[in-house]
Amino acid sequence: LAKTTQPISMDSYEGQEVNITCSHNNIATNDYITWYQQFPSQGPRFIIQGYKTKVTNEVASLFIPADRKSSTLSLPRVSLSDTAVYYCLVGGGGGFKTIFGAGTRLFVKA
């Protein structure tokens, strides 16, 4: 199983763009990269998933370089409500033999 490494925490201000990078050196050929968001006292919520290059949805963008050994979640113009823990997962998109690490605690300040 591919292990992921993310920063433990990040601080930002409202209106800024936030980029969270995840390292996954042992990613397998058929692994996808998925990001989840978790608020206190709630279950994780899917944000975005990708295999290579760039993926964008209404919430975030995901950048994946050609070697796929890392990925960057980009949150445009964050607000206070984006304060949460963000998990990078490699492998099954949901939980099928997928390990959640400690995640990155993002704190958005006014």
Add this chain to the structure above:
Amino acid sequence: NAGVTQTPKFQVLKTGQSMTLQCAQDMNHNSMYWYRQDPGMGLRLIYYSASEGTTDKGEVPNGYNVSRLNKREFSLRLESAAPSQTSVYFCASNEDRVNTEAFFGQGTRLTVV
């Protein structure tokens, strides 16, 4: 659309007691999962069920049993609760293809004293 529903939301047990955590999903998903999350930690997979009638161990299965009652329901049982099982338990489900979005319940906060 309820998604994934877990019951109870909170529970306090004494050491040695048993209990069953219930999980139901209404999205017709084939795969279901049980995780535990300790304070300040990520989620660890306890058991999963890739499809109705099958269950498999995850990362931390000791002290737990599961039952996939039907396609909708996946229960987690603690036969003899221990303080080390104090945690927040999350149930999740997704389609049977591995790289698909998972939906999580709101969690069950369990305290074993």
